[in-house]
Amino acid sequence: MIINPVLARHGRIGLLAATLLLGTGLGSAIPAKAAAPDCATVAGAMQITADCIDPLYTKPVIDSETDETAPVAHHRIRAHFEGTNIQFNVYFHAKQDLGKWEGRFFQYTYPTAFTPEEDTSQADDRAVGFALSSGGYAVQAGNKSLALGYRHTAAAAKFAETLAAKYYGSDRKISGYLYGPSGGTYQTIGATENSTGVWQGFVPMVQGVPQPTSYNFLGRSAAELILGDKSEQIRNALLPGGSGNPYAGLDAAEQAMLKEVHALGIPWKGWEFPDYLLGRSDQYPNGLDSSAPLSFDPSYANDFWNAPGYLGTETSPLGVRVRAELAKMGDTVDNRWNIANRFYYRYQTPPASEGWVGLQQFLKADGTPLYPQRPVKDPGFYGFVSGNTAFDGSINGKVIVVDNLYDTDALPLHADWYRKRVEASLGNAASDSYRIYYNDHADHQNAPVSGERAKHLVNWYGMAEQALRDLAAWSENGVQPPASTDYKINDAQVSVPDNAAARRGIQPTVDLTVQGNESTTIKAGQSIKLNAKAQVPPGAGAVVKADWDLDGDGVYTNAPLTQIGNVVTLQTDATFAKPGTYLVALRVSSERTGDPSATFALAQNLDRVQVVVTPGG
Structure with missing residues (x-):
């Protein structure tokens, strides 16, 4: 009997898959073959190859197969990995459309389900329709809570290839493309830095990076405290036909806060929708601040209000204002934490050599910090979401980043930070594997644009889909995609030419x-x-x-x-x-x-x- 090479190269997963396919209409028994080696772990990150075995995901089980009609006719396989909470779904072309498959797949990833009903293992209609119309099948893995890292996505992709080889009746090389927005970019970058041969290309969308603190959210929270009642005034100044001077009519404390928040890299364009920028919209029902003590730094609030060098004791206009805000709220432990937390980013300043342009405003001319530095670091969530990825730019495969100039959550500046890491890692070869596309009039949210948001934003998802198609042509046929967006960094703001x-x-x-x-x-x-x-x-x-x-x-x-x-x-x-x-x-x-x-x-x-x-x- 001839062993399908795609099945064989996946070792234990491929052999078990063949057994599981019995009775499903997809397969027959495969002779035993020597097991592939376990995947290695380096610096806390598992290195996934097309041939190694992840010991967490050795037992894929098919739960059901159905022929479905929406959003288009397709064949769907539901499955899970035994002993884990990971489910995954594979969406193949309908039997009458097998000839439309061009030997590729597209895989969406995201770490979190936001509602009990949501299941990140199920692709939405757009992901399915796009994949099938673009010569690929769709794969998606996750669950109804947290599905962290890239390992489960890799295991699902590898098993799906064994299914695809049999379903399409082909032993052709299969090319895969992983993409994800926001938190999904941590998983996507984790995959590109720590896997080889599983996917050929990656599209991180609205890219997040492992910043020293969550200063993009903290800075906006600080702005909400100081500038909340001036938001419409600032917005109107920046609109077409406005004065163009957002500082007009602000007092010294407000001007200092406005300058500081945008020197962090938070886009000026965010004032188009001030409630979102300041955490007062439906997307942030609890705002951006927290009155709970920082568990990793319990003495911080006391220092903020009492120790020299902190804003709570500063004689500046902004220092006077924060004390006035505390008096207005009432001097309680919770309110002291509420205000102090918002300015935590001032006291976690990395050296300029690390490339955090938005935090360099807190460095002296000699490179030392302006303010006291906290002895502990914000642990963040980047490590466990990304699978302990180094974020050192050592990408494997082609990468096209899709980022948006109105994004106040994943700052446009941060995509440039990672670009520089890729260029440092790959040198002159970076242009052979990397592109970055910035989109104007687009923010962080990828939902359909309607209502208030439609007045100033477009749906950017189509540009991510085009990036995926370009990625496939680049990887499979050597077709160079359009050049990266030409942009400059001015005062931590990403600016682009007006002309296409x-x-x-x-x-x-x-x-x-x-x-x-x-x-x-x-x-x-x-x-x-x-x-x-x-x-x-x-x-x-x-x-x-x-x-x-x-x-x-x-x-x-x-x-x-x-x-x-x-x-x-x-x-x-x-x-x-x-x-x-x-x-x-x-x-x-x-x-x-x-x-x-x-x-x-x-x-x-x-x-x-x-x-x-x-x-x-």
Whole structure:
């Protein structure tokens, strides 16, 4: 009997898989073969190869197989690893569509289920539909609570290959691509630094990194305390047609806080949705602060309020303000912790050589810290989420990072921090394996964009899907993906060129004007002319769709295109019946092949202008 090479190379998993496949319609008995070696562990991180065995995941068990119709026709296999809480699902093409498989798979990963009903082992409709339409099957592994690290994803991927070889009736080489957002990027980077041969490429989306403290959240919490009642004022200054000066009207303490929070790298663009930035939205029902003592540093709050060098004793305007806030709340133990916790990031300052640009504002000219340093370090959660990954940039396989310029959770600055580590690790070869794409008008959330958020944000997920397709073409056929986004770091802020050709990456740019400017004042009933130019970066496709939001309510209507191309111009006239201030928007979508009917891998962007309408007369 000929042993399928894909089955054989997975040792114990492959042999047990063949046994489990009996009676499922997928397989027959496979002769015994020498067991593969156990995977090695180096510096606390298990090194996974295509041939080694992870001792935690040696017994995959198929629970059920079904032919399903939604979101498209497919064959689904549900399974679990015996002795663990890890389940996984594999989604193959329907029998009538076997010819659409191109020898690859796409695998989404995320560590946490947020509700008791959620199960991170089940792919959502979009993940399934995208994978099947992109020549791949889908794999997803997890459970209903925490599924940490990359080991369970690797075990599921390897077992799924044994299923795929039999289901598709092929012994072709299978290429795999792992992707995940936010906490899933810790798992994705864990996989690329600590595995070889399981996946060929990786797409970390809205990338998280193991920062010294959670200063992105703490800084926003500090801003909520000091700037909460000035949030709309700051927002309005930064909107199209605003003054452009967010410091206007702020006192000395507020100006100091605003400068400090953005020197951390928290994007100015976050003020578009101030409730999210400050932790007052539904996504943060408990806010960003905590009144509970830091378990790893129980003496911190007492020092904050009593020891020299801490903000609680500082004579600066900001120090005076925090003491006033404590008096306003009431001088209790809980309130002392509440305020002190928000500023913990000031007292965990790494040396400049570690590359934390946002914390260098707390270093003196000679490189020593401005403020007292805590003797213990924030343990963070990065280690156990990532599988004790070093985050040293030693990637195996191709990597395309998709990051967003409005993201106040996973800061745009942090993706640059990891890029530098990759370049230090790989040297000149980094460009052969690494890309980074920054997206404008996109934040951390990957849910459908609607309501208030649709007024200033686009759905960035299509750009991640295009990155996955580019990754497959790059890995399998050597097709170079578009160049990385060209960007600069200024005062810890990531800035990009306005023009698509100069910006590069894969997102289109939009330049919208009203009467030739970014704002205008008219009377009710008066007509105005809106003009726009949309452009696609080199090699990134063509504009295939445009939508207007003429009254600024976040609801878009289709703008028929007279042309499809890499440069598109649009214009329209608009009138406003009622006085008010309107942020008029144009949103465009581009697609790599110029297909206006495409569902997946659409790259979106938008631009807005301000129209102030006064009473008619």
